[in-house]
Amino acid sequence: MKIILRHKALFVIVSITLSLIVACEKKYFVKPPGPKVAVQTTALEATYVSTAPLTLSDSYWKNADYLKVSVGNLNKNALYSNGYLNMTGTYGGTSSFNAGGDPKLTMKAAYDDSKLYIYVEWVDNNLDATNALATLLGASDPLKSDTTGQWTSQGNSDKMAIAFDLNNSSSSEGTFVDKGCAASCHQGKMQPAAGSVDIWSWDVATTDALGYAADMVTDANKGLVKDTGNAMVTSNKKVPGNPRSQPAYEWSGVDQSFTRPDGKTTLLDAGYYLLNTTATTNITPFIGDYHKGDLVYHNSVYGCGHCHGDEGGGDGPSGSATPFAAVGFAKKYSRASLISFASSGNHEGNTYWSQVPAASVNDLIAYIKGLGGVPGVLLSPPSGSHADVWSVSNVTRSRINVTPHTLYQVILVRKLNTGNADDVQFTTPEGKSYPFGIALMNADGKNHIGSLKQMLTFKLK
Ligand code: HEC
Structure with missing residues (x-):
């Protein structure tokens, strides 16, 4: 009984205090503004x-x-x-x-x-x-x-x-x-x-x-x-201004890291961007004669077209393989890494590759890179x-x-x-x-x- 009474008393006190606080709030505090709503x-x-x-x-x-x-x-x-x-x-x-x-x-x-x-x-x-x-x-x-x-x-x-x-x-x-x-x-x-x-x-x-x-x-x-x-953008055509020119440069294989004006550093996807700064070596001249590369690619004995497709579409008479004619192919392979993959045991077509005359390798790569496309412009930090x-x-x-x-x-x-x-x-x-x-x-x-x-x-x- 005593306990209940005490509880009741406590309850009354708490309620009075609470209602006082509420009253105070009503009287003395202005409701703080809610979060700003977009208008x-x-x-x-x-x-x-x-x-x-x-x-x-x-x-x-x-x-x-x-x-x-x-x-x-x-x-x-x-x-x-x-x-x-x-x-x-x-x-x-x-x-x-x-x-x-x-x-x-x-x-x-x-x-x-x-x-x-x-x-x-x-x-x-x-x-x-x-x-x-x-x-x-x-x-x-x-x-x-x-x-x-x-x-x-x-x-x-x-x-x-x-x-x-x-x-x-x-x-x-x-x-x-x-x-x-x-x-x-x-x-x-x-x-x-x-x-x-x-x-x-x-x-x-x-x-x-x-x-x-x-x-x-x-x-x-x-x-x-x-x-x-x-300028931040210049043409990457061997004959600038000629849309039917071959590219002047390609990705060198060096990661394209760039610090933006807000201080953040970013890596640029080499399939889409080519960075041309005085401080780095991200690009290298596009070499090789793609006309000759075309003939190597279609060689009846060791041509890549047997599996990679006539125009790099990915389906050939001897099998199907990764399409070369895809935008962004360039980001995966610099010349050096393309050679190292194509000649490796991981490559199903490595016995074809091993028959390509050494003197024709750059011509062949010029052709393959052309099928996938090489970024048409070079990017340099602007000034002024x-x-x-x-x-x-x-x-x-x-x-x-x-x-x-x-x-x-x-x-x-x-x-x-x-x-x-x-x-x-x-x-x-x-x-x-x-x-x-x-x-x-x-x-x-x-x-x-x-x-x-x-x-x-x-x-x-
Ligand atoms: C017998 C079929 C065949 C032939 C011929 C062939 N390849 Fe391949 N190639 C493949 C296959 C399959 C792949 C996919 C990866 C793998 O399993 O080897 C591939 C992948 C590649 C890749 C990697 C592509 C990527 O996006 O990862 C390169 C580079 C390549 N081949 C180069 C060549 C070159 C250059 C030639 C011509 C000398 C050639 N290949 C001939 C079957 C072939």
């Missing part, structure tokens, strides 16, 4: 932050307000010149991009005392990371009648570009302030009739690998050119004003995985004020707005979809 906005609103949101996993991006950009056709039905094939995946505009599916283009932004951060996300159902791959006997292009015998430049990469008015640009369509990007389009080219436009051009096969978007400029006189500084825009993305560059791709996530980072004449400046931007345009390209560099004009607004601190 859709009509402009791209950059919020002031004190910590740079430099990674995709940064909590800022999780609940930052966002702009949904509905996309339309910006340019369509354009083709490349003879010898460039399968490079226009956005040929029909919105009906080609994702086969007509909405890319769900979404943007977020932030700024701190020194930099602007723009987050861009869009759905692209297939990751295209080749750019004018030098290919022997490559695929024909359903949109073109070019012949495909011998070398062609095959495939184009996915791209995204943002444009800002730099200097009162205009075209027959109007001014940038009124019409956005339409001001930079003139006679079918990215070129205003007057003034100039700042363009940040992100490319999965080139700029993103190094951690940048290419900082470029277009004006009435010169058209679209890179900003001043060392060309290197102003950094990129952080969700692309796994060490091993390009084409199949499970759905979404691109990219953060572009730029100083508010670069001090360079070929850049738009956001000096003391607080409270100001800037018109911009945005374009997406799926395996293309000419046709694009996107939005001509959106507004970037720097919110008050």
Whole structure:
């Protein structure tokens, strides 16, 4: 009985205390705000932050307000010149991009005392990371009648570009302030009739690998050119500018390690990227006469085609073997490692290999590498004003995985004020707005979809 009473007393005391606390809370404490909920906005609103949101996993991006950009056709039905094939995946505009599916283009932004951060996300159902791959006997292009015998430049990469008015640009369509990007389009080219436009051009096969978007400029006189500084992309064709030229360089077999401007080091997949820096030896001249290699490959006694297929497809009269005609084959084998595998006991065709005359080995490898394709461009660290825009993305560059791709996530980072004449400046931007345009390209560099004009607004601190 006593015990029960005591319990009751305790219960009463606890209840009174609790109700007092609750009462106190009601009276004296204001309910703390819940976590910020992301809100859709009509402009791209950059919020002031004190910590740079430099990674995709940064909590800022999780609940930052966002702009949904509905996309339309910006340019369509354009083709490349003879010898460039399968490079226009956005040929029909919105009906080609994702086969007509909405890319769900979404943007977020932030700024701190020194930099602007723009987050861009869009759905692209297939990751295209080749750019004018030098290919022997490559695929024909359903949109073109070019012949495909011998070398062609095959495939184009996915791209995204943002444009800002730099200097009162205009075209027959109007001014940038009124019409956005339409001001930079003139006679079918990215070129205003007057003034100039700042363009940040992100490319999965080139700029993103190094951690940048290419900082470029277009004006009435010169058209679209890179900003001043060392180029990050150069042709890897023996005859630069000729899409039917053989490659100039191939991967040497040395791992392609590169430190990006955000300080992170990345390995670059040699099937898709060729790194050309003064400090490393990742590339070596492409040697051998592929014409002669063709004859060795098809030799009636020891030709590789017996098992690897007539044109490297992987099925021959004497058996089936790994297809050589596959993009990315180049990443597995440098010349030295190809020789060492083909001559080893692990290779079913090693008795064929052992009959190949030593003097023909390089010719044969030139042919085999050509079937798989050699990256069409070389990548070098950019410098100067060309290197102003950094990129952080969700692309796994060490091993390009084409199949499970759905979404691109990219953060572009730029100083508010670069001090360079070929850049738009956001000096003391607080409270100001800037018109911009945005374009997406799926395996293309000419046709694009996107939005001509959106507004970037720097919110008050
Ligand atoms: C008798 C059939 C046959 C012939 C002929 C043949 N191979 Fe192979 N090769 C294979 C098979 C099967 C494989 C798959 C790996 C294995 O089991 O050996 C292969 C794999 C390879 C690979 C590795 C490919 C990869 O992606 O891993 C190379 C390189 C190669 N062969 C080179 C050659 C060369 C060069 C010749 C011509 C001199 C040649 N092979 C002739 C059957 C053959």
